[in-house]
Amino acid sequence: MATIGCDVGGRRRVLFVASDGKRKTVRLGKVSQRTAESIKHRVEQLLETLAFKRPMDADLSAWVTDLGPQLADRLARVGLIPKAGAKAATLGPFLGSYVKGRADVKQSTATVYGHTRRCLIEYFGAEKSLHEISQGDADQWRLWLGSHEKLADNTIRRRCGIAKQFFKAAVRHRLIAENPFLELVAAVRRNEKRYYYISREEAQKVLETCPDAQWRLLFALSRFGGLRCPSEHLGLRWGDVDWEGERVTVHSPKTEHHPGGDCRQIPLFAELRPYLEEAFEEAEPGTEYVITRYRDSNTNLRTQLQKIIRRAGLKPWPKLWQNLRSTRETELAETYPIHVVCQWIGNSQAVAAKHYLQVTDEHFRAAVEGPKGAAQNPAQQAQESGRKPSQQKQENPGFSGVCDGVQLHAHGLVGGTGLEPATSTV
Secondary structure (H helix, E strand, O other): OEEEEEOOOOOEEEEEEOOOOOEEEEEEEOOOHHHHHHHHHHHHHHHHHHHHOOOOOHHHHHHHHOOOHHHHHHHHHOOOOOOOOOHHHEHHHHHHHHHHHOOOOOHHHHHHHHHHHHHHHHHHOOOOEHHHOOHHHHHHHHHHHHHOOOOOHHHHHHHHHHHHHHHHHHHHOOOOOOOOOOOOOOOOOOOHHHOOOOOHHHHHHHHHHOOOHHHHHHHHHHHOOOOOOOHHHHOOEHHHEEOOOOEEEEEOHHHOOOOOOOEEEEEOOOOOHHHHHHHHHHOOOOOOEOOOOOOOOOOOHHHHHHHHHHHOOOOOOOOHHHHHHHHHHHHHHOOOOHHHHHHHHOOOHHHHHHHHOOOOHHHHHHHHHOOOOOOOOHHHHHHHHOOOHHHHHHHOOOOOOOOHHHHHHHOOOOOOOOOOOOOOOO
16 A cells, blocks of 8 residues: 655655565655545556566556656656666567576477577567567567468467567566567467378388387387377386386476476386387396487487388378377277376376367268167167067067157156156256
8 A cells, every 4th residue: 555645845755665565755746636646546556566466457557658757767766667778678688588597497498489589589679679569569570470480370379479478577577568469369279280190000010110129119109108209208217117017107307397297107008018028128238218229319200200101101290299199199088088098198188189189080980880789779670670660569568669768758757858857947
């Protein structure tokens, strides 16, 4: 809360306690009580945004932007608004300090930050003031990503999300009043054209073409184990393989920041076991890691897999390694409850539904053919046997020619509202 004080001579001031516990004053000079009340209200709003570390709303941001230099300077001196001319208020230095300060992120995330940083500086220029970037500028930058960089839609969405993250930090550091990238669409969409189901026949062709046991295992770990490549493959140790318990502990760098996400256990799947055993038999005594030949950071597993797939007489599919995981999760979901499958694959049900589970041609064929071994209804049975329902009823008094629900109704076991059970409320 803030209060208004009045000096001898009619000079007013706004007094408040800052977040550091110190009492501070904004001197207003000779102004009316009404003006002092209005500024006091704004000071309280600014204190609230600082306390809860949230950006200013549009009305407060507009008020700060339109402030006269004298009052703006007084508010800045007590830490309520950014100081004019701050060094970090230009794009290049700010992005550099932000990326450098994120030592907590993995190298892959830092690389993504670098791509977005490069695009922002290339479009706006390193000396562009953060205050000068508007929502309209952000919209034009997004269009530029598609026309100049020629990026796919989901890549554009990811970079917009990172840019939004950058400028959110600028708001929290009080360098700008609002985030110009806030309304850019950043959610990654499901792209059906990029999905591909790798059948077992295709997988077998690729496995037969792999140059050695470790390459066969790399492929099998994704296709039959559902592991992320390369992080989970390269992190797998022989100590993680419980041959007797028939389980494998998978360490996941990608999800280790989530509670309980540092590792998971998967079954020692029957399809995966032969390739693990083959690699184990070839491993030197005392070998720690399962994959030893392809650990060099310069090894491009994606390019090598493309060559192997072509040698197998197949066309490389999109998202080579992710579609192997996607195929396995789709396959497992046919047999096991989805919460169990997600536990094994290492993702959430929401992520599985949005980015992994596929609808295959086999699903359509099964739907057309119907469940194998399913019981036919009496009308179908009568039709196939060449007899009318009435003839079956004479031979089988318990047969009504319709579903059993009508028989139950005749005995008073169900209500008279139809075949579905009656409900007490609508």
